[in-house]
Amino acid sequence: MLTNPLDSNPSFQLTASYGQFSKVETVGLAGIGVGFLALAVALFGAGTIAPIPLFAIFITGVAGGSLLFFKRYSARPAGIQNDNIFFSPNLWRGAVAWILGVILTGFYVLLYWFPGTMEHAIRIFDPLSWTLRDRPADQWLMYGTFYTLAVLIMGVRAIIKYRHIPYQIVRSVSVTFFQLVLAFIIPAILIRLNEPELYFSYFWPLDFDAIWPSKVSDLSSSGSIGTFFLFWAAALSFVATPILTYFFGKRWYCSWVCGCGGLAETAGDPYRHLSDKSLKAWKIERWMIHSVLVAIVVLTGLLWTNSVTEGAILGDFSSAFARTYGFAIGAVFSGVIGVGFYPLMGARVWCRFGCPMAAVLGIIQKYFSRFRITTNGGQCISCGNCSTYCEMGIDVRWYAQRGQNIVRASCVGCGICSAVCPRGVLKLENGPTDDRYNGPILIDRDSIGVLD
Amino acid sequence: MSRIVIIGNGIAGVTAARFIRKAGDEPITIISAESEHFFSRTALMYIYMGHMTYEHTKPYEDWFWSKNGISLVRGWVNRIDHTTKTLFLDGGRPIEYDKLIIAVGSQPNRFGWPGENLDNVQGLYSLQDLQTMQEATSGIDHATVVGGGLIGIEMAEMLHSRGIPTLFLVRENSYMDYLLPAEESQMINNEIRRHHIDLRLGTELKEIIGSDGSVSSVRTSDGDEVQTGFVGLTAGVSPAIDFLDNSGIETNRGVLINEYFETNVEDVYAVGDCAEFRDPEIGHKKIEQLWYTGRRQGKRLGLNIVGKKTPYDKGIFFNSAKFFTIEYQTYGHIAASADEATGSVLWSDTDSRRLLRINYSRADNTVVGFNAFGVRLRHEQCEAWLHGRAQVEDVVREISRALFDPEFTRKIPGGLQSSSPVST
Numbered sequence: 095m096l097t098n099p100l101d102s103n104p105s106f107q108l109t110a111s112y113g114q115f116s117k118v119e120t121v122g123l124a125g126i127g128v129g130f131l132a133l134a135v136a137l138f139g140a141g142t143i144a145p146i147p148l149f150a151i152f153i154t155g156v157a158g159g160s161l162l163f164f165k166r167y168s169a170r171p172a173g174i175q176n177d178n179i180f181f182s183p184n185l186w187r188g189a190v191a192w193i194l195g196v197i198l199t200g201f202y203v204l205l206y207w208f209p210g211t212m213e214h215a216i217r218i219f220d221p222l223s224w225t226l227r228d229r230p231a232d233q234w235l236m237y238g239t240f241y242t243l244a245v246l247i248m249g250v251r252a253i254i255k256y257r258h259i260p261y262q263i264v265r266s267v268s269v270t271f272f273q274l275v276l277a278f279i280i281p282a283i284l285i286r287l288n289e290p291e292l293y294f295s296y297f298w299p300l301d302f303d304a305i306w307p308s309k310v311s312d313l314s315s316s317g318s319i320g321t322f323f324l325f326w327a328a329a330l331s332f333v334a335t336p337i338l339t340y341f342f343g344k345r346w347y348c349s350w351v352c353g354c355g356g357l358a359e360t361a362g363d364p365y366r367h368l369s370d371k372s373l374k375a376w377k378i379e380r381w382m383i384h385s386v387l388v389a390i391v392v393l394t395g396l397l398w399t400n401s402v403t404e405g406a407i408l409g410d411f412s413s414a415f416a417r418t419y420g421f422a423i424g425a426v427f428s429g430v431i432g433v434g435f436y437p438l439m440g441a442r443v444w445c446r447f448g449c450p451m452a453a454v455l456g457i458i459q460k461y462f463s464r465f466r467i468t469t470n471g472g473q474c475i476s477c478g479n480c481s482t483y484c485e486m487g488i489d490v491r492w493y494a495q496r497g498q499n500i501v502r503a504s505c506v507g508c509g510i511c512s513a514v515c516p517r518g519v520l521k522l523e524n525g526p527t528d529d530r531y532n533g534p535i536l537i538d539r540d541s542i543g544v545l546d
Numbered sequence: 547m548s549r550i551v552i553i554g555n556g557i558a559g560v561t562a563a564r565f566i567r568k569a570g571d572e573p574i575t576i577i578s579a580e581s582e583h584f585f586s587r588t589a590l591m592y593i594y595m596g597h598m599t600y601e602h603t604k605p606y607e608d609w610f611w612s613k614n615g616i617s618l619v620r621g622w623v624n625r626i627d628h629t630t631k632t633l634f635l636d637g638g639r640p641i642e643y644d645k646l647i648i649a650v651g652s653q654p655n656r657f658g659w660p661g662e663n664l665d666n667v668q669g670l671y672s673l674q675d676l677q678t679m680q681e682a683t684s685g686i687d688h689a690t691v692v693g694g695g696l697i698g699i700e701m702a703e704m705l706h707s708r709g710i711p712t713l714f715l716v717r718e719n720s721y722m723d724y725l726l727p728a729e730e731s732q733m734i735n736n737e738i739r740r741h742h743i744d745l746r747l748g749t750e751l752k753e754i755i756g757s758d759g760s761v762s763s764v765r766t767s768d769g770d771e772v773q774t775g776f777v778g779l780t781a782g783v784s785p786a787i788d789f790l791d792n793s794g795i796e797t798n799r800g801v802l803i804n805e806y807f808e809t810n811v812e813d814v815y816a817v818g819d820c821a822e823f824r825d826p827e828i829g830h831k832k833i834e835q836l837w838y839t840g841r842r843q844g845k846r847l848g849l850n851i852v853g854k855k856t857p858y859d860k861g862i863f864f865n866s867a868k869f870f871t872i873e874y875q876t877y878g879h880i881a882a883s884a885d886e887a888t889g890s891v892l893w894s895d896t897d898s899r900r901l902l903r904i905n906y907s908r909a910d911n912t913v914v915g916f917n918a919f920g921v922r923l924r925h926e927q928c929e930a931w932l933h934g935r936a937q938v939e940d941v942v943r944e945i946s947r948a949l950f951d952p953e954f955t956r957k958i959p960g961g962l963q964s965s966s967p968v969s970t
C-alpha cells in the first residue's frame with residue numbers, strides 16, 4: 095500500500111562521495127600538484143634562478159599528471175560519464191569551486207593590472223619565448239602558454255570523455271588546432287619575423303579594435319602581411335561570417351574555431367551544467383549581449399568619424415569611450431569574469447552575455463540559417479539532461495518535450511545536449527530553411543502529434 | 547464555470563491541465579502528495595547518480611503554475627465522495643470539484659516474498675523511494691536487484707555509479723526475453739556484465755534474510771545465499787488506487803474507463819498509469835504505463851473536457867530506453883520470438899554494440915516494426931513507413947532517411963550489408 099509521503103521534503107539534495115580515485119588517478123593528481131608547486135616556487139623567486147628545470151617540472155607535472163588522471167574516463171566503457179557530478183565539491187559550487195574561482199579571478203586581475211607581481215614566474219617562460227619569438231617572455235606569452243596548454247590538455251580529456259561520438263572528436267580536434275596554430279604559434283612566429291602580432295582566428299567585433307582607424311593605419315603601413323590581415327579580417331567579418339553561418343549556424347565559429355569557445359569546450363567542459371536556465375537569465379542575456387553589440391558598433395563608427403574629421407567631432411569622447419570599452423568589456427568581462435567565474439557560473443558567461451561576435455552570429459543563426467536542432471517526434475521523456483548540460487543555458491527540454499525544433503540565437507552547436515540525451519531525441523542538422531521553426535508537421539492521428 | 551480538480555501531478559494529470567488551460571480559464575487545482583511541483587519521474591535515476599539535482603528534473607519553472615492559473619495543493623487524498631463531489635485530504639481541508647481527474651499513477655508490486663518488509667528492502671517509484679534508497683545504500687558494500695525489467699536495470703546502473711557491487715537476479719533465461727528477440731536480449735546481457743554487474747539469469751529470489759530488522763542476505767532459487775545490504779524489488783508496478791476502495795468508482799487492476807477516459811461515475815475521469823481501458827482495441831494494452839502514453843492520454847482527455855470530444859487513439863506504438871551505454875528505440879511491433887508470418891532483416895555490429903532490426907509481414911512484405919540499439923531512428927520517418935505500410939525492400943534501401951545519429955556517425959550501410967547480416 096502506498097503510504098502518505100507528505101512529511102518528506104522533496105527538494106532534497108542527495109550526497110555521495112565523489113573522490114573515489116584509482117591509484118593511477120591519484121598519481122596523476124599528485125603530478126598536477128607538483129607541476130603547480132614548481133610554478134609557485136618560480137613565482138616566489140626561483141623562476142629567475144632556475145627557469146629551465148622549473149619550466150620542465152611545471153609542464154611535465156601538469157600535462158603528464160593530467161594524462162594519467164584521464165584514466166578516469168578511458169578506463170570506463172565509452173558513454174556518457176556524468177556520474178556523481180552533482181556531489182563534487184569542485185563541480186557543483188562547493189568549497190573547491192569557490193577556491194578555484196578566487197584563484198582564477200585573482201590571476202586575471204594580476205595579469206591585466208599588476209603583471210609585475212608575477213615577474214619571477216614569467217621568467218620560466220623565457221626559454222620557450224626565445225625559441226618561438228626570439229625575445230624574452232612577457233605576461234602575455236605566459237598567459238598564451240597557459241591558455242593553449244589548458245585547451246590542449248583538456249581537449250585530450252574531451253576527446254577521451256566523448257570518444258563514442260565522432261562529432262565531439264572532430265569538433266574538439268578543430269578547436270584545439272585553431273588555438274594552437276592560429277592563436278599561439280603563428281602570432282609568435284610573426285613576432286619573430288618582426289611583423290605585427292596577428293590572430294587570424296579572431297575578427298571584429300570580438301577582436302574589437304581590429305578595424306579601428308588606429309589599427310588599420312598601423313597595419314597598412316606595416317607591410318604586406320599587415321595589409322593581407324586587413325583584407326582577411328574584413329573578408330571574414332563581413333563575407334565569410336554570414337555565409338558560413340547561413341550554412342552551418344554559429345557553431346562553425348563558436349565551438350569549432352574561436353579561442354574563447356575553445357577554452358570553454360575543453361577546460362570549461364566540466365562546468366557546463368552551471369549555466370542558468372531560467373527564463374529570467376534568458377531575458378538578461380538578450381539585453382546584455384545586444385547592448386554590447388550596439389556599444390562596439392557605435393564606438394567603431396565614432397572612431398572612424400573622429401578619424402575622418404581629424405578629431406573635430408567628439409574626439410576626446412571617443413577615445414575615452416574606447417578606453418572604457420577596452421577596460422570594461424575587453425578585460426573585466428571577457429577575462430576576469432568570463433574565465434574567472436568558470437567554476438561558479440559555467441564556461442560560457444562571456445559568450446552568452448557579452449560577446450558581440452556571438453550577438454552577430456546569433457542574429458544570423460536565428461533568422462538566416464539552415465542550422466537547427468531537430469527534435470525526434472514524441473521520444474522526449476522530459477528528463478532534463480539536455481537543459482542541465484547546455485552550457486548556453488538554453489532550456490532545450492522546453493522545446494523537445496513539445497516536439498518543437500530548437501532554433502535559438504545563443505546555441506553554439508556544441509552538440510552536448512544531443513550527446514547526453516538518453517532517448518536519442520536531438521540532432522544538430524543543417525537543412526532547408528522552411529519550417530525549420532516548427533519541425534516536421536505531424537498530424538494527430540499519428541502518435542507523434544506536436545504537443546502544443 | 548466548472549472547478550476542475552486533478553489528483554496527481556504526474557505527466558498525465560499535468561498534460562490534461564495544460565490543455566484545459568489552453569482552451570479556457572476554468573479554475574484548475576492539482577493535488578499531489580509526492581511533491582509540490584511536477585517533476586520528471588523518468589529522471590529519478592539521474593538524481594541518484596549525480597547527473598542532475600531534483601530541481602533540474604522539473605520540466606517547468608516554479609512560476610509557471612501561478613502564471614497559468616493552476617493552483618497546486620500538496621496533500622494526500624484519502625477518500626472521494628462523488629455524491630457531494632468532495633475530496634477528503636489527510637491534514638487538509640476538503641476540496642470540492644465539478645469535474646475530477648484521477649491521475650494517481652502507480653506503485654511498485656510486491657509479491658509476498660519472505661522478508662520483503664525488512665529495512666533496506668524497497669521498490670523504486672517515487673521521490674520518497676529515492677530518498678530511502680539513498681539512506682539505505684550509503685555505506686553498504688553489496689546490493690541486490692530483483693526483477694529484470696526497465697526499472698531493474700536502471701537500479702543496477704544507479705548502484706553501479708556509486709561503485710556498489712551488485713547482484714542482479716533475473717527470472718528469465720535472458721534479459722527481457724519476453725519483449726526482446728534473442729540477439730537484442732543477448733546484447734544487453736553482455737552490456738550488463740561488461741559493467742561488472744553479477745547478472746544471474748534464470749534465477750529467482752527465494753527469501754530475504756534479515757538480522758535486527760534489516761536485510762543481511764538473500765537466498766536465490768539455485769540455493770545460493772548472498773550477503774547483501776540492500777534489496778531493490780523491481781517486479782513491475784500497478785495502479786495506486788487503494789484509496790478508491792468503496793468510493794463507488796469502479797476499478798479492476800486500475801480505474802475502469804472508456805475511450806473518453808470516463809469512469810462509471812459522471813464527471814469523474816481517470817488517466818495515465820492508473821487507468822484501465824474496459825475494452826481496448828485488439829492488440830492494445832488495457833493499462834498503458836509509459837511516459838508518452840501518459841502525455842498522450844492527458845492531452846486527449848484535456849481536449850475532451852474542453853469540448854473537442856474524440857475517442858482516444860493509441861496510434862502506432864513507440865518507446866525508448868537506455869541500457870547502461872546502449873540506447874534503444876522501438877517503433878511498431880517487434881515480437882520477442884519469430885513466427886512463421888513475420889520476416890526479419892537484421893543488421894548488427896557487435897563491436898560497436900549497434901543493431902537494427904526491421905520486421906515485416908511475409909504475407910505482403912510490409913514493414914511492421916523497428917528495433918534500434920545504439921542507432922537513433924527518426925520517429926517521423928518510421929511512423930510514416932509503418933502507417934503507409936511501406937514495402938520492406940524500399941525501407942531497407944532508403945534506411946538512411948530514417949537515421950537520426952549525430953553528424954559524422956558511421957552510417958548503417960545502404961541495403962544493410964554488414965559484418966553479420968542476417969535475414970530470416
Ligand SMILES: Cc1cc2nc3c(=O)[nH]c(=O)nc-3n(C[C@H](O)[C@H](O)[C@H](O)COP(=O)(O)OP(=O)(O)OC[C@H]3O[C@@H](n4cnc5c(N)ncnc54)[C@H](O)[C@@H]3O)c2cc1C
Nearest residue numbers: 554556557558578579580587623650651818819835836837
Ligand atoms: C524509475 C522509473 C523510470 C521510468 N522510466 C521511464 C521511461 O524511461 N520511459 C517511459 O516511457 N516511462 C518510464 N517510466 C514510467 C513513467 O514514469 C510513468 O508511466 C509515468 O510517470 C506515469 O505518469 P502518471 O501521470 O500516470 O502518474 P505519476 O507520475 O505516478 O503521478 C501520480 C502522482 O499522484 C500522486 N498520488 C497518488 N495517489 C495520490 C493520492 N491519493 N493523493 C494525492 N496524490 C496522490 C503520486 O504520489 C504521484 O506523484 C518510469 C518509471 C519509473 C518509476
Ligand code: SF4
Nearest residue numbers: 484505506508509511
Ligand atoms: S542547445 Fe545543445 S548544441 Fe546548442 S549550445 Fe546548448 S547544448 Fe550546445
Ligand code: SF4
Nearest residue numbers: 474475477478480515
Ligand atoms: S535529454 Fe532528451 S529525453 Fe531528456 S528532456 Fe532532453 S530531449 Fe527530452
